[in-house]
Amino acid sequence: MTDDLRREGLAHWVGRALGMPFSAELSDLTCDAGFRRYFRTDTNPSLIAVDSPPQQTKPAHFVALADYLRRNGIHTPMVVAADTGQGYLLLEDLGDTQLFGVLSSDSVEGLYAEVMSELLCLQQIPRKESLFPKYDSELLLTEMRIMPEWLAGKLLGYQLPAMEARLLEETFQLLLNNAASQPQTLVHRDYHSRNLMIRGGERPGIVDFQDAVWGPVTYDLASLLRDCYIRWPRERVERWALAYAATAEAAGVLEPVEPERFLRWFDWMGLQRHIKVLGLFPRLSLRDGKQGYLGNLPLVIRYVLETAGRYPELKPFSDWFGSQLLPLIEQQAWYSDYRCAGD
Template sequence: MTQDLRKKQLNKWAHAQLAARSMVISGAGPLVPASDDASFRRYYRLPDGLHPLIFVDAPPDKEDSRSFVSIAENLNDAGLNAPVVFAADYDLGFMMLSDLGTDLYLPAIEAADEAGADGSRPLYRDAIDALCIMQSIKAEVPDYNIILLRQEMDLFPHWFLGRELGHDCTGAEVKMLDAVFALMIKNALEQPQVFVHRDYHSRNLMVTSDNNPGIIDFQDAVQGAVTYDLVSLLRDCYFKLPPDEVRHWVVYFRARLIEQHRIDPVDEETFMRWFDLMGLQRHLKCAGIFSRLHLRDGKEGYLGDIPLVIGYMKEVCTRYEDLASFGGWLSEVVGPRLKSRLFE
């Protein structure tokens, strides 16, 4: 089914939902786009701009709306600020949600960064405090297991190295990557396992006047490593937080978890290694995903996000002896090829 036809169907469904609730809108025009993301979902608002509602087109052969509805309920029950699902048709793949507004975290932290001082700290504190609550949720979600962790990292050699850079790995490089991947998996599985949003970053958090932040795009949640969402937030693929601020918030988060008896006491350096290596696993995945979005889905903007991701990876490798050779390879082999690709 074409996107235009689905939009017409969603428009009809949306107005039927409103009529069933005796909601009157000024004008009967079609829904207007609200936002887009890296998935197959599309988001729309009413044309009058008065009703705080979002209508979602999530093609059932591509997206799991049941997971979204279930996890939205989990988040709201925990007192977090997630969209409320007012209606859902799983066969059609349509949903009607409460609208958390248009103020993403990303422009807010960018503006705070330009203003200097510690303007972004209240935003990060709110996000991390919400994360502490979110990790206590008991939900029926898949485990972030060996298979899933490895599948994600395999996107790096396939989509980023092979498809984006045109680099065929040698036998020695394959062996090196296998060793790095094994280290990442060990690190992820040795950590306390908690509810993981899986994309907890500045494009999936909304600045809200009450119960900040608003949390969206959580349907792919899993049960995984305690540092995963923290590194998604603090080593964001779309915004670079200064290293001293990253460390400040890692220390803050660890202390909160220990105070709340969410984790057993663990020394700061062990926790920091958990965080660093979890970030490396995530950024291996992200380099592959961004390449796939660029090449397969025609989303050019994601190519420009890859240098920051590779930069994070190299930064982590400088801290740990068991990653030194991988870091050197990133600088000597991957770096020049990426630079050439960006400036073709």
């Protein structure tokens, strides 16, 4: 079915779901949501209509996950109506104000306190195995291998010699060991400033949770504090991370852990995520036509080189990236100096 026909079918379905004798009026929302498309209704209050093709997405899983998270106190969009067979959903409208849009040096302390409090609530939710698969080594490794395939190979045209491929696999194994050594909790998997919605007088709304898994305790914290779209000074980030660790210990999410060990967990988990993103953003550009993501790569590169360069075990990877890939990256039209990215 074409996009136009699916939109028409969604409009008819929304009208029926709301008891109207006619199709609902839908306006497009700009969302980078893979195969899903989002629309806003003209009703009062407005709602979000979602076209979620069941062949490419899992609408029934989304509905079950949204319900489970809401029943455990998380402000995900309420599902007003759903036809998971057709892939049509009608959701509560959490508004247009992303955390990203209201962050500043003055506001960040209070806003991060709110969203880290929500993260702690997420991490206290008991596991339901049918909803939260394990974020295991196989999945983490598959994610990191996106980087040599899509950044090095397909974007830059660089094929790794066998020795360099081994260096990457050895680095990836270090990061996998770090992930496995951490306490395991619910992981949103994309907990950052563009997936957290702010509306006055309400708890932060959480969207894009459909890929949630059960994995390392620092993953979402690193996603938030080492956000691919906004950067804060390292000293401030480490202070926030250690304050979160103390709160998580008090809540029973963490056993007592030395600050140095927690920061190593945090740093290395963030590096795993950023290596994945170094491949994911080129894939979104080359495969899916979403060109805007490439402009965010310099900040991700900065995170990768700063973090890897601080640890002797990871410095060979940092040196390789700087000598082999960075000169090719610097020739790209989208590139800007990574050393000041996010400043």
